[in-house]
Amino acid sequence: MYPGTHAQTAPDRPAVIVAETGEQMSYRQLDDDSAALARVLHDAGLRRGDVVALLTDNTPQALVVLWAALRSGLYITAINHHLTAKEAGYIVTDSGARALIASAALWELAEPVGAGLAVRLAYGGPVEGFDSFEDALAGAGPRLTEQPCGAVMLYSSGTTGFPKGIQPELPNRSVDQPGDPIVAIAGALYHIDGSDSYYSPAPIYHAAPLRWCAMVHALGGTVVLAKRFDAQATLEHIERYRVTVTQMVPTMFIRMLKLPDDVRTRYDVSSLRAVIHAAAPCPVDAKRAMIDWLGPIVYEYYSATEAHGMTFIDSADWLAHPGSVGRSVLGTLHICDDDGREVPPGTVGTVYFERDALPFCYLNDDEKTASAQHPEHAFWTTVGDLGSVDEDGYLYLADRKSFMIISGGVNIYPQEAENVLALHPAVHDVAVIGVPDPEMGEQVRAVVQLAEGVQGSDELAAELIDYTRSRIAHYKAPRSVRFIDELPRTPTGKLLKGTLR
Structure with missing residues (x-):
């Protein structure tokens, strides 16, 4: 299903509520606006399989763009607005985007990105070089009669510093037909329907918030969209909007648990029936x-x-299996050693899921796509996580092969910061690792071997952090620097990050 289904049966039901202001967008408006934008994009020449890039904060218009793409057979690529203009521009170019739609609140990042695109629209105010989103919708032609189903294509950070688009195959159905396995699974597991109020406090450019908002709309619920996460405000919003379902990352749990007891007990959160976490x-x-x-x-x-x-x-189940992330509900689990052989229960290996077709490919990178596949089974795929499965089929994650850092639920690949710091004149050798952080899970640390004659100091550490922040997104930069005499490497030059950590 999609918003048009619910616009027919419950047109005035809120599809989106802005948590901080109470601003509402009904299912009728979401359906009308997304249909109008679909027409605008079609008239601009976009066809099935083309890409719409989205640069947005947490606003209802972001979900209009999402549904315009999903009802037009287009890919939507939401871009992290904390990236630099160079990083965001790379994604626009690499994805082959034919349109860029942006929030005026992000004008400083939006203006230099996608300058050569034929379609650039901005909502919420003027942006240099962009046409008005609101005017475009107001002048849109009649609704399209065909509504092929589109898909979300997001970018993940690359270990070489270049993010890669994760491209699913476009569904061979119209947007109003069933068939999305994620919607079916979520509906069955969480029983979400039109009576639910779903609270989404995470940035909507991330995979889970974007897909979950779409899933809630497919099932007819109301998305309560917070502009940002705040621990106490979250409790206030749950009480105010009688939120029934929410999704968070563990860092958000920790921040709420750190609230004083009198604050945590001040709010009525009895409406909650499902608090979901992942990432x-x-x-x-x-x-x-x-x-x-x-x-x-x-x-x-x-x-x-x-x-x-x-x-x-x-x-x-978790209380009976503490630390487990559960049993498979999509795909068959396989745990394999480095040679691709399945290992016995309780043995740590690479986590593969088996599907009946290849569920994704990495855009413009056949080699990376092949590396995600099992050496003998093309439809067994992995993202490089390590884990073990017990006798009952419960999965326990162990580590990441690539030593990816997860800070506050956000994936950070250290190679990007390493590439920047390696060019600093004071640095002879460098490694970036994740170290434990009681609130964020992990924080980014640079371990630096200084050039000959250079002395480590607090001032130099601050300089290296600022140097990195000036070249890549701040959240990818180290929060701390440790100076050591020599980084551990093999005779062939391979960095021993396990030893370093």
């Missing part, structure tokens, strides 16, 4: 505390932006 490992003590606080309504799933598989676990 990063959750400390066992933090999850147990959440269940003690809210009751057995805490659910976890494990998946990836690639959406190649999924596990699920509820509170009761």
Whole structure:
């Protein structure tokens, strides 16, 4: 289903509510506006399989753009607005985007991006070089009669510093027909329907918030969209909007648990019936505390932006299997050694999911796509996670092959910061690793071997951090620097990051 289905049966039901202001967008408006934008894009020459890039903060218009793409057979590529203009421009170019739609609040980033695109629209105010989103919708022609189903194509950080588009195959159906496995699974597991109010506090350019908002709309619920996460405000919004379902990352749990008891108990959160978390490992003590606080309504799933598989676990199962991310609900789990052989239960290996077709490819990178496939089974795919499965089929994650850093639920590949710091004149050798952080899970640390004659100091550490921040997004830059005499490397030059950590 899609917003048009619910616009016919419940046109005045809120599709989106802005948590901080109470601003509402009805299903009728979401359907009308997304249909109008679909027409605008079609008249501009976009056809099935073309890409629309989206640069947005958390606003209802972002979901209009999402549904315009999904009802037009287009890919939508949401771009992290914390990236630099160079990084965002790379994604626009690499994706082959034919249109860029942006929030005026992000004008400084939007203006230099996609200058050669034929279609550039801005909502919420004027942006140099962009046409008015609102005027374009007001002048749109009649609705399109055909509505082929589109898809979300997001970019993940690359270990070489270049992000890669994760491209699913476009569904061979119209947008109003059933068939989306994620919607079917979520509906079955969480029983979401038109009576639900779903609270989304994470940035909507991330995979889970974007896809979950779409899923809630497909099932007829109301998305309560927060502009940003704040621990106390979250409790206030849950009470105000009688939120029934929400999704968070473990860092958000920890920040709410750190609120004073009198603050946590001040708000009525009894409307909640499902608190879902994913994106990063959750400390066992933090999850147990959440269940003690809210009751057995805490659910976890494990998946990836690639959406190649999924596990699920509820509170009761987790209490019986603490630390597990559950059993598979999408794809068959296989744990394999480095040679691709399946290992016995309890043995750590690479986590593969088996599907009946290749669920994704990496855009413009056949080599990376091949590296995600099992050496003997083309439809077994991995994102490089390590884990083990017990005798009952419960998955326990162990580590990341690439030593990817997960900070506050956001994936950070250290190679990008390493590439920047390697060019600094004071640096002889450098490695970037994740170190434990009680709130964020991990924080980014640079371990630096200085050039001959250079002395380490707090001032130099600050300089290196600022140097990195001036060249890549701030969240990818180190928050701390450690100076050491020599980085551990093999005789062939391979960095021993395990030893370093």
